[in-house]
Amino acid sequence: MFTLQTIRKDFPALAQKVYGKPLIYFDNAATTQKPTPVIAIVNEMNSLTNGNIHRAFHYLGNICTERYEEARETVRAFLNAPITEEIIFTSGTTAAINTVAFSFGERFVRANDEIVLTEAEHHSNIVPWQMLCNRKGAILKVLPINDDGSLSVKKLHQYLSKKTKLLCITQASNVLGVINPIKDIVAIAHAYGVPVLVDGAQGAAHGGIDIQDTHCDFYVFSGHKIYGPTGTGVLYGKQKLLNEMPPYQSGGEMIASVTFEQTTYAGLPLKFEAGTPNFTGVCGLKKAIDYVQELGWAHIKEQEEKLVCHAMQRLQEIDGLHIYGTTTPKTSLVSFNIDGIHPTDAAQLLDKMGIAARSGHLCADPLMHRFNVQGMLRFSFSFYNTTEEIDTAVDALKKIKQLLH
Amino acid sequence: MQIADLAQQIIDEFALFPDWMDKYEHLIELGKSLPPFDEKNKTEPHLIQGCQSRVWLNAAYEDGKIMFTADSDAIITKGIVSLLVRVFSGQPPQAIIDANLDFIEQIGLKENLSPTRSNGLLAMVKQMKMYALVFLNKQP
């Protein structure tokens, strides 16, 4: 059996003090801490088992290649993707989205075509599409959200048409926590013949996705937000689409043969993995996925639901506190403002009390405009957080409120 | 008073508060008592792009001295803004250009002027020095 105490021991970062106070880490939506198996494999590969993959015949190169390809299979199984070659390793969500924006865009998007996204997207799922539209003379259409953070799925019908080339939508909002009904959305989009890219940056650590159940065409996520190393990420794409798309970056690894007259590309997945990938990090990502799967999604969801409910309840005690994203289901985060208090002031004082929270536009300016605020404060929890930490943070907020008024 | 003396005054003042909480409380009080900033000047040209909290700065040149007024929508930032105004306002351009900001570090608020804090304060200091350069070059 896992207990909270044994789980916390797996994450050395949680035991540290900041400014002489025990760290309370509530910025898990930005990045998660790493468990010891992840740290151990990365250390081991940096200190011993280090050989470049896919090209060497020697012992170390072989082991690294095996581990890297094993990681690909782990990710495939995690997402329940049908084909291992559909899993492409990238440096993160942002890199994965840019790959699709370029390659899919080159192949499929022309002047006056439309790309549809939602108002609740992270900048990483906005700007690459904006740039694509600027390059091609295509048009960006934005599906608004409701006041409680939910999407009116039916409204999609007004936004999709023959002109739509792609629908880009986050699985869960990094600001509101709201989890979108991806399966229903994909079904509607597919009825219009529109493929769907799902930004899984905030979804991966809370259960990931079942590709064969939801039928989404692209799914992207970052390793560092699911307890893995930074600089790792995944692009899942349907084989048929990936085969039709041109490579994004070019160089070593992604070629079949090169002469100065012509280069033929390697097949999937290497076609999209130019250069030496972060194979050490990817092996760490495998360990991270193994770790959360061993813990079990049921356990993780139960614990995280308990935390977010407790936080929503306790935060209501504070006069003038407004929570954004009140619909369910939501991931384990809560964003809010307190009347008359600038989120930066509160975050700064929380920091001094050992509490790592997030403040500002949370990489989602359009959402800030939507709610007519300069910024928000965000607590985002992981299964390793405790209700006692939340109590401490709420008490800290009460103190801060007194101090600032 | 010269910049160095004003800075020393602030260091002495903050030395009275050994606890960080009291220091911040003092800073917040200073922020609240910053002379009001003309709402008319809360415009784009006076806004310092600082990411999270907004900082406005205005400068006038009178008798060889620069008079600064400033404001922020975040109160802790405003507290530090008030320190910078207190030290730099009423000083000749050359003194502002030459000044260092060690005193912020010495009173234990260094992190507020670090490039990782996107509170606009570092940009504000740069802007104050820019004003000083411009006014210096305008001198006969």
Ligand SMILES: Cc1ncc(COP(=O)(O)O)c(C=O)c1O
């Ligand atoms: C919803 C969402 N999309 C994309 C990203 C970008 O992820 P990364 O910075 O790891 O590329 C984030 C990270 O905050 C996110 O929350």
